[in-house]
Every structure is written in C-alpha cells, then in structure tokens.
Amino acid sequence: KNQVEQSPQSLIILEGKNCTLQCNYTVSPFSNLRWYKQDTGRGPVSLTIMTFSENTKSNGRYTATLDADTKQSSLHITASQLSDSASYICVVSAKGNEKLTFGTGTRLTIIP
Amino acid sequence: DTGVSQDPRHKITKRGQNVTFRCDPISEHNRLYWYRQTLGQGPEFLTYFQNEAQLEKSRLLSDRFSAERPKGSFSTLEIQRTEQGDSAMYLCASSLGWDSTYEQYFGPGTRLTVT
Numbered sequence: 001k002n003q004v005e006q007s008p009q010s011l012i013i014l015e016g017k018n019c020t021l022q023c024n025y026t027v028s029p030f031s032n033l034r035w036y037k038q039d040t041g042r043g044p045v046s047l048t049i050m051t052f053s054e055n056t057k058s059n060g061r062y063t064a065t066l067d068a069d070t071k072q073s074s075l076h077i078t079a080s081q082l083s084d085s086a087s088y089i090c091v092v093s094a095k096g097n098e099k100l101t102f103g104t105g106t107r108l109t110i111i112p
Numbered sequence: 113d114t115g116v117s118q119d120p121r122h123k124i125t126k127r128g129q130n131v132t133f134r135c136d137p138i139s140e141h142n143r144l145y146w147y148r149q150t151l152g153q154g155p156e157f158l159t160y161f162q163n164e165a166q167l168e169k170s171r172l173l174s175d176r177f178s179a180e181r182p183k184g185s186f187s188t189l190e191i192q193r194t195e196q197g198d199s200a201m202y203l204c205a206s207s208l209g210w211d212s213t214y215e216q217y218f219g220p221g222t223r224l225t226v227t
Contacts, residue, residue, distance in 0.1 A: 004154075032213055043203050043218030044155070045114065051213070089154050098168060098211070102154030 002027040004092050004103035012109045017080055021106045023073040023090030031095045035064050035075045038087045038105070047075070047088075077108075085110045114138075116219035118204050124225045125194055132190045133222045137206030144187050145216060146179055147203040148172065155203055161187060194226045 004025045013019050025033070032051045036044035048057045048064040050073070056065050061078045077084055087105040094101075115138040125131050137144050142163050147155035158177070159169045163184035173179075176194075181187040191198055201223050205216040 036218075041201075041221070041223065043114070043116070043205075043220050045218070046215055049215065091154075093213075098160060099157045099170075100216070102156070104152065104154050 002092070002094060002101045004090055004101050006088075006090050006103040006106050008106060009104070010107040010109070012111060013080055015080060015082055015110050015112050018076065018078050019080060019108065020077075021075045021088050021090075021108070023075070023103060025071050025073070025090070025092045025101070025103075027071075027092040027094050027101050029095045030068060030071075031093045031097075033064075033066055033073050033093075034091045034100075035062070035073075036089045036091060038089055040086070044089055080110045082110050082112065084108060114217040114219065116204060116206055116217050118202075118219040118222050120222060121220060122223045122225075124227065127194060127196060127226055129194055130190065130192045131194060131224065132188055133202055133204075133224075135187045135189070135204030135206075135219055137186070137204070138208075138217060139185075141206035141208050141217075142184070143207040143209065143214070143216075144181055145205040145207075146187070146189050147205065149201040149203055149221070150199075158189075191224075194224075196226045199224055199226045 034049045035047040038044040063076045089105040090103040117136045145160040146158040149155040161181040176192045201221045204219045207214040
C-alpha cells in the first residue's frame, strides 16, 4: 500500500529560526514528490515538485531535498516568518496512477 | 488565489439533508479532482474528471455521493442524506495535463458541518 509519513506531527519555533520537516514514503513506482503549504481553512498551495532525477529544489526560503534511494524527502525553511505558520504536506505520486498520496502534514507554528 | 473557486465556503446542514457544492476550475484545465480532508489529516482522493468524463471514483465515494461535470467546465459534488461522518473540508483541484506530473491547483475548499 502506498503511504507517506511525515515528522514531526507539529513544531513550534521562534521567528527567524530555521527548521526542517521530514517525509518518508513507500509509493512505488515513484513519479514525483511535492510539498504543499496549507493555511488553516484554505486549500493547499504548491511549494516544490521534484522528479526522480532531482535531489534538491528551492523556492525562496523553502528548500526541498529528495533521496529516491532511501525514499526520503525534507523541507528546509530558512529564516522563518510568522506567515510560515501553516501545515506542510508531503505528496507523492506513482507512475501510471492518477491519485496523489498525501501525508498527514506537519503543523508548523512560528512564534514572535 | 490559485484561480480555482469553490462555493459555498461553509455549509452547515442537518443530518439527512442533501447538499451540493460547486467547483469552478481554471478555465483551460481539463482535469478536475475532488478530495475530502478531515481535521488533522491530509486530503483523500474522491474522484476525478477528464473534461466531462468521470474516470475514477474512490471507494470512499459511497452511493450517497455523486459528482458531475456536465460541460467539462464547472463541477458539482452532491451528498444525499448527509451523515455526521460527512463533516469535512471538500477540496477541488484542477490541472492542465493528463497525468500526475502536472501541477494540481487547489481551491479554498468547502467546509461541511453536519449537525
């Protein structure tokens, strides 16, 4: 069964600090991995998408890494801002399968 | 704003009533997806359309649920005889392409509360 697990479940950090969120997946055969940001009560918004051949991708202060051998990904947030408070969801898709497999997300709270 | 809109944003209904939600995708997108998200969980796939054709339905989509996309543009999701377990956020997404490599753009969701 395709699964995506994320850790930690929740995280609280001070404004200006860095943090790293983790994602492990068992989706096979792998097609691509995305990180989404979801504000409370809103739909998810894409941050990055990576295919098998990509091992890092940046979007401003967000940097995602992918290790396809160990089936792990991380999302690093640099110099956090209050507006980064949200859930961050790791999403993996399999080749030939329309359905995306979503993780349960990491709830990130930035405090001043 | 991703360009995908959903209406209504919130719906409170009594158990046993029928509800209908609407999704307007980005105009040139031919794929449209419906997801359900409960509190503290990631979205779960319900169904998707390629233009007006409904190509796949999840086992989560019981007989009380029906989705349409009559002209390949907007879509509706109807839930008949609502139950308290239907309380969730219903998300719609659209994409330009025909497989999972294409970006899916999500709407803001419809929050359903069944009392």
